[in-house]
Amino acid sequence: MYGWRGKVLRVDLGTGTLTAEALDPKVARDYIGGRGLGIYYLTRELDPGVDPLSPESLLVMATGPLTGTRAPTGARYMVMTRSPLTGAITCSNSGGHFPTAFKRTGYDAILVRGAAAEPVYLWLDGERAELRPAGHLWGKTTHETTDALLAETDPEAKVACIGPAGERRVLFASILNDKHRAAGRSGVGAVMGAKRLKAVVVKGEGEVPLADPEGFREVNTRILTKFKEAAKINPPALRLHGTAVTVMATQNYGVLPTKNWQHGTFEGWRGIHGETLTEKYLVKASACTSCPIACGRRTKVEVPGFEGEGEGPEYETVYAMGSNCLIDNLAAVTKANYLCNELGMDTITLGATVACAMELVDRGYLPEGDVGRSLRWGDAEALVELTRQTGLREGFGDLLAEGSLRLATRYGHPELAMHSKGQEFPGYEPRGSQGMGLAYATSPIGASHMRGDPAYWELLGVPKNVDRLAHEGKARIVADWQDLFAIIDAAGLCVFFSVRNLIEPRLDCPPTGILAYLNAATGANYTLEELQRAGERITTAERLFLVRAGFRRKDDSLPDRLTRVPLPDGPSQGRVCHLEAMLDEYYPVRGWDQDGVPTPEKLAELGLGGPG
């Protein structure tokens, strides 16, 4: 096979068995790779009723056909399993350098089942696979673990590992690769921890074989030339200031979630803005393999009490830990971000859960005696201390480690948890960006900005401008955008590059650039329609998994705060999110019934089985 490596590694941690098997070429073509392969295997091999933290759970790590090629941003991999936080699926995606090395081992995917009796790590030296003891690494941070593993395997190897948070089953523990890049959301690190799999270490060599190397080079030259020409005219804001530059956009639209989503603007927004990060703490920009954007931030903080070095923070982090907690102290947010990376936790859920706790205290529902310290809005020291406690499940951190919904429910006020399907929101307020509300509610992983993010349309006019405050007509845009993101995730590309350079800027956003790359890489000769159908197959298969796990329309929901309480101030003042009207429109667009279940006709059209 070309593009694909044609091999999948099965790992049974209970028996210590490692088995390579062939990747079925028809499955590869129908599901593309990455996120598509993930849902293919989860559908067939994971009972949706299985406890995500039990040995029976299945964890899939998968690359796409463009991962490890020279396609710009072809450096992503996907982690899929059933989430301990939500009970839905995970699609935790990460870039960096690990995914390319993983693909170059010769495997497209790794399927991990069972649980080891003692901690282990998986070492892939090319196709040669070995499970090694990891007892000496248990308890170590992701940075310590990475350094130790590079010393005992090969300094050229790449490492994805969990930290203490994954070991202690923090429900939103992440998997860090290359120390600073995270498959961040939905608790994939807790699943690894429950399996006592501390790390996956990979060393790959050589290029990924391509079906049409000459054609691939031509596509690459055409796309990159266009990209570079555009960059001459428009200064690269993401390279200059990182994703936290987004604060400027969300603040100006009044959609920067503030004080646990009680407001849409933040007086202290400049404190957490990307430009402030550049001025105060940026060491240099960093990039994933093959990426011309370089949105990564290598940073260093020397402010007493918050000292540290690492990467980040990203926009979602400065919203969750910053405006959402009324904290404008970027040194503290950056420090808490470092701690999340070192302990191995999702920064969004961490920040949103602390914000929820602050509101519970503010309203008198949570005694500060339970917290063990004061916890007022804007308390930067509390953020950092509680981040540390959460990663170690110490003190009150043991409750924060369960996420905001379980915390707020425990104190009798679940309505104060800002989530969909139990996963906390990223930083775009749906009352001023209506399509985002629909995307949050229908994302297969619970609230997410990475499973189809119509804020591009509504706030930036990419690929086309649409009225952010209108809810009519958003269903089609969100459904098409979700299917496009599934193609991007399955191919092994990054959203940032793809939505600006690899699709046609039209309402139906055809991914002609991705098509050209995929066909040159794989020789699969996809038509545009077949590729778009594959995207829809992936999102529908994910929905089917959720339906089998018991999810229905009632779960495609947002908190009353967003659908009933008008935003009190800012440029989105007076608005609520019209979710139910958008859902009425969305399900027929999808070919799902009004309870959110895919119809037999739609399943037959996509070659998927019945809902069972």
Place this chain on the structure above:
Amino acid sequence: MRVRVRLFSVLRRYAPGGEETAAVELPAGARVADALAALAIPPEIERVVLVNGQHAPDEAALADGDEVTLFPPVAGG
């Protein structure tokens, strides 16, 4: 008439004096495109334009006292 223009991030280089906020004098009946021209912002520069907090196309009419906000179309997390 006079409008208040706010320029953010990489667009601030078009601000008179490099300040984030600038007052711009425009003839009556001026549109967003006229405000951009007054600041010598080339038409091919990618930008999001808000008038009083709401997205506005280049042909939108301006009124005295309006606040025009410009920033590059960048987002992500």
